[in-house]
Amino acid sequence: xxxxxxxxxxxxxxxxxxxxxxxLHVEDAVDVTGEEDRVIGREEAARRxxxxxxxxxxxxxxxxxxxxxxDRIRALGPTVRPxxxxxxxxxxxxxxxx
Amino acid sequence: xxxxxxxxxxxxDHPGITVDAFLEQSNSxxxxxxxxxxARALIPHLGRLRLIEVNxxxxxxxxxxxxxxxxxxxxxxxxLRAVGDVLVDQLAFLRRCGFDAFDPxxxxxxxxxxTALARWEEIYQPxxxxxxxxxxxxxxxxx
Amino acid sequence: xxxxxxxxxxxxxxxxxxxxxQAKRRLEGKLTEEQFKPLRLMxxxxxxxxxxxxxxxxxxxxxxxxxxxxxxxxxxRYDRGYGHFTTRQNIQYNWIKLEECADLLADLAKVEMHAxxxxxxxxxxxxxxxxxGAAADEVTDPRPYAELLRHWSSFHxxxxxxxxxxxxxVIASDRDRAAMRLHDIGIQIxxxxxxxxxxxxxxxxxxxxxxxxxxxxxxxxxxxxxxxxEACLRVYNRYGRRDNxxxxxxxxxxxxxGAEEYTRQVEEEFAHLLTLGIEPPAAELERIAAQFLxxxxxxxxxxxxxxxxxxxLWVSRNTQPHKQRGYISAVVSLKPVGGIxxxxxxxxxxxxxxxxxxxxxxxxxxxxxxNIVIPHVRQAELHALWTALEAAGLGAANIDTVEDIIAxxxxxxxxxxxxRSIPVAQKISERFAASGKTAALGELKxxxxxxxxxCGHHHAGHIGILxxxxxxxxxxxxxxxxxxxxxxxxxxxxxxxxxxxxIVDAVETAADVYLRERSDGERFLxxxxxxxxxxxxxxxxx
Numbered sequence: 002x003x004x005x006x007x008x009x010x011x012x013x014x015x016x017x018x019x020x021x022x023x024x025l026h027v028e029d030a031v032d033v034t035g036e037e038d039r040v041i042g043r044e045e046a047a048r049r050x051x052x053x054x055x056x057x058x059x060x061x062x063x064x065x066x067x068x069x070x071x072d073r074i075r076a077l078g079p080t081v082r083p084x085x086x087x088x089x090x091x092x093x094x095x096x097x098x099x
Numbered sequence: 100x101x102x103x104x105x106x107x108x109x110x111x112d113h114p115g116i117t118v119d120a121f122l123e124q125s126n127s128x129x130x131x132x133x134x135x136x137x138a139r140a141l142i143p144h145l146g147r148l149r150l151i152e153v154n155x156x157x158x159x160x161x162x163x164x165x166x167x168x169x170x171x172x173x174x175x176x177x178x179l180r181a182v183g184d185v186l187v188d189q190l191a192f193l194r195r196c197g198f199d200a201f202d203p204x205x206x207x208x209x210x211x212x213x214t215a216l217a218r219w220e221e222i223y224q225p226x227x228x229x230x231x232x233x234x235x236x237x238x239x240x241x242x
Numbered sequence: 243x244x245x246x247x248x249x250x251x252x253x254x255x256x257x258x259x260x261x262x263x264q265a266k267r268r269l270e271g272k273l274t275e276e277q278f279k280p281l282r283l284m285x286x287x288x289x290x291x292x293x294x295x296x297x298x299x300x301x302x303x304x305x306x307x308x309x310x311x312x313x314x315x316x317x318x319r320y321d322r323g324y325g326h327f328t329t330r331q332n333i334q335y336n337w338i339k340l341e342e343c344a345d346l347l348a349d350l351a352k353v354e355m356h357a358x359x360x361x362x363x364x365x366x367x368x369x370x371x372x373x374x375g376a377a378a379d380e381v382t383d384p385r386p387y388a389e390l391l392r393h394w395s396s397f398h399x400x401x402x403x404x405x406x407x408x409x410x411x412v413i414a415s416d417r418d419r420a421a422m423r424l425h426d427i428g429i430q431i432x433x434x435x436x437x438x439x440x441x442x443x444x445x446x447x448x449x450x451x452x453x454x455x456x457x458x459x460x461x462x463x464x465x466x467x468x469x470x471x472e473a474c475l476r477v478y479n480r481y482g483r484r485d486n487x488x489x490x491x492x493x494x495x496x497x498x499x500g501a502e503e504y505t506r507q508v509e510e511e512f513a514h515l516l517t518l519g520i521e522p523p524a525a526e527l528e529r530i531a532a533q534f535l536x537x538x539x540x541x542x543x544x545x546x547x548x549x550x551x552x553x554x555l556w557v558s559r560n561t562q563p564h565k566q567r568g569y570i571s572a573v574v575s576l577k578p579v580g581g582i583x584x585x586x587x588x589x590x591x592x593x594x595x596x597x598x599x600x601x602x603x604x605x606x607x608x609x610x611x612x613n614i615v616i617p618h619v620r621q622a623e624l625h626a627l628w629t630a631l632e633a634a635g636l637g638a639a640n641i642d643t644v645e646d647i648i649a650x651x652x653x654x655x656x657x658x659x660x661x662r663s664i665p666v667a668q669k670i671s672e673r674f675a676a677s678g679k680t681a682a683l684g685e686l687k688x689x690x691x692x693x694x695x696x697c698g699h700h701h702a703g704h705i706g707i708l709x710x711x712x713x714x715x716x717x718x719x720x721x722x723x724x725x726x727x728x729x730x731x732x733x734x735x736x737x738x739x740x741x742x743x744x745i746v747d748a749v750e751t752a753a754d755v756y757l758r759e760r761s762d763g764e765r766f767l768x769x770x771x772x773x774x775x776x777x778x779x780x781x782x783x784x
Contacts (some may be wrong), residue, residue, distance in 0.1 A: 010268075011269065011340055011341045012270065012293070012340070012432070013293035013338065014292075015293070045275070048269070052275060062523075068714070069718065070714065071657070074654060075292060076289055076654060078292060079292070079654040080665065081668070082653055158403070159363065160401075160403065161363075161401070161403025162479065163483075164401075164402070164403065165400055165479050168400055172514070172518060188277075188281055189402075190587075191399070192399040195399035196399050211267075214263070218256060218260055219256060219397070221252055222254060222397070223397060223398075224394050225518070225520045226399050226400065232522075233253075233522065233527040234393070235523075236249070237247070238523055238525045238529075
């Protein structure tokens with residue numbers, strides 16, 4: 002599947018396209034295969050997202066998992082600071098990245 | 100606003116020819132300098148030029164800044180016009196390098212251009228605009 | 243140290259206002275990201291892996307306690323309570339909001355700090371010897387020259403859209419503690435017949451094509467050296483390559499023209515520029531230099547207490563002789579075993595500021611090795627300083643050892659990275675601390691980059707590690723034999739790369755070869771230079 006990610010223009014936060022809005026959580030990402038450029042163009046023009054791009058992902062354990070480690074680190078947060086990630090209390094979060 | 104100009108003489112009514120063409124036929128009074136051109140090739144002919152356009156095909160290519168300063172350092176007093184991908188946030192630097200006219204591909208917002216050109220009251224280093232640098236003011240030069 | 247006058251303050255304040263206006267135009271949609279990007283980069287604001295990252299300039303790595311406290315306040319108010327000290331003597335904040343950035347910059351300006359030209363294709367923050375003004379071996383304090391260059395390069399109208407970024411370092415001793423010859427311009431202030439001059443080295447750098455800068459002029463009189471720098475830059479701005487981002491640094495121009503031809507062009511431009519009167523007067527250099535003169539009161543010279551072996555070890559590794567009797571410079575290691583190299587929390591920043599005031603003059607330095615120096619410490623108070631650092635977990639006695647690892651932020655933070663750097667650094671320091679080999683290994687500089695851009699100086703490590711992406715999996719190449727110091731050299735790759743666990747083993751294997759092969763008094767680097775790559779290859783791959 003193809004999913005979209007980018008950064009919130011104002012805060013810089015990593016966000017994922019849910020089909021209707023941009024979420025902080027990769028779990029909310031939806032497949033946009035074939036629609037990538039159209040959605041990115043529209044959303045960037047409206048300044049709802051910045052520096053958006055499409056990536057490959059697969060469904061693992063029921064939620065999208067980006068194909069490349071870089072985007073998995075974006076989705077979670079720095080692996081060396083679990084306290085600053087989106088799942089500070091989840092010890093398994095790190096193994097999802099690697 | 101298309102042409103923004105800081106001169107009182109009449110602007111040339113024709114665009115500049117290429118540096119190569121100018122150096123070959125040499126009866127034109129207007130020339131257009133591209134980033135890869137050597138501005139110093141024009142130095143023997145500056146007296147009969149009234150317009151030198153310096154093209155910025157992309158705003159990130161800063162060779163035109165050096166071309167402009169070199170021409171002013173050589174004594175050129177005619178119009179020096181920045182053309183191409185010229186954006187409002189470059190205006191102050193371009194002015195300092197000796198440009199006295201701007202004709203960007205995308206028209207400038209007049210209010211933003213005025214703000215940008217008025218912003219820097221002080222400057223750290225001399226360039227082609229004759230302004231007094233801070234170090235000279237610190238050590239007794241008149242402002 | 244240097245204090246802003248109203249002109250300097252006005253320049254910084256003006257830039258804050260300009261940036262506020264630029265950010266506003268971006269948020270309003272008057273600027274596209276493509277147009278805004280170079281503007282924000284010229285003020286140190288990146289869009290990184292997780293958020294906007296702001297790089298704050300620390301000119302020549304010097305700051306005072308008040309500024310360090312302001313950095314701590316900013317870490318808490320605008321970020322997540324910490325900052326990362328970098329190999330260019332700056333600090334980076336990883337979680338900045340665009341809509342708050344101008345307010346942050348205004349807070350910085352209140353303490354005479356800024357983020358001007360900490361990124362972008364312009365002249366970057368100028369670095370220097372982190373012991374400048376305190377080192378026993380310097381001919382003069384190099385910082386006044388760096389400060390004069392800072393003024394010259396700030397908002398330089400001709401050099402705001404260079405082919406690529408441009409980094410300058412200034413030193414004033416034969417010992418090179420600033421990787422001077424791995425900069426676009428490396429300047430060494432030298433003494434000749436009682437006069438000072440500037441030796442210019444041009445065209446060094448790391449990145450994907452590492453090069454050591456050749457000396458293009460061994461003595462530029464100091465009343466002409468700004469003009470000489472302008473000539474170096476003009477030739478580069480006009481003729482540096484712009485067709486390929488990876489060939490756009492000045493090192494490629496100098497290499498392709500040849501140092502002799504580049505020098506000829508610079509000298510021609512220099513002769514022309516000398517006629518224009520662009521050099522600041524000697525009085526300006528004197529005004530700046532006067533502010534760096536430390537009038538240190540007399541301090542008793544003490545035989546250092548060596549009854550406590552932990553303190554004695556820290557003194558032997560983490561201090562530097564001072565030019566004035568009774569004083570010493572102390573290095574606070576930001577490399578605790580298993581820690582993140584270069585990171586400091588707001589509390590740690592405040593503690594270092596307090597200690598610099600209590601035991602020194604309040605001044606601090608950021609080193610290119612991502613540690614903090616407290617210069618001008620009264621020798622009688624060194625033990626008290628160490629005790630306080632120990633209590634706060636900042637007492638690691640490991641400067642220039644295998645545990646004092648330079649590491650870039652890597653794939654944990656950086657969108658350019660191919661592999662993570664920090665976890666590798668953590669595991670290596672843990673491995674050597676546990677094995678107890680650190681002491682036996684002595685000086686062993688280990689430097690890790692998470693990609694070929696080499697922010698972690700891997701080319702210049704006695705042992706270097708380069709993270710690469712091998713089909714979506716992190717992989718690490720090992721390099722041996724680099725040095726950033728006066729014995730500058732570039733490391734060579736040993737062979738095929740390793741996975742994360744494998745690279746930790748490989749470093750230990752290389753260290754063991756050294757321990758087996760060394761002669762008396764040899765450092766790792768000396769042994770490598772004497773015996774060459776083969777014995778290491780044999781042990782790693784044989």
